[in-house]
Amino acid sequence: MVKAEGPQPETGMPRWVKTLLVIGGGLAVLIVVAxxxxxxxxxxxxxPAVTAAAVSGT
Known part of the structure; x- marks a missing residue:
């Protein structure tokens, strides 16, 4: 059987979308840890500033 030569259709997400997802996921993890x-x-x-009246209770 002979396979057709030529461009294959793109399947899945583009590389830039995957890259942004990985970077965004890493940032989300760093924020949660922080x-x-x-x-x-x-x-x-x-x-807030502590006044003398608040400290002495008067």
Whole structure:
């Protein structure tokens, strides 16, 4: 049997889509690990000022 020569039809996802999925998945994993280890965005926010009245209880 003779196979037809010529371009084969593309099947599956393009390479650039797979690459973006891998990069996006890696970033998602890094973000989850950072949030679970206590390095989230709240760590970089300023703390509310503590006044003397709040400390003394008056």
């Amino acid at each position: 949030l679970l280890s206590g390095h989230g965005p709240g760590r970089h926010m300023s703390q």
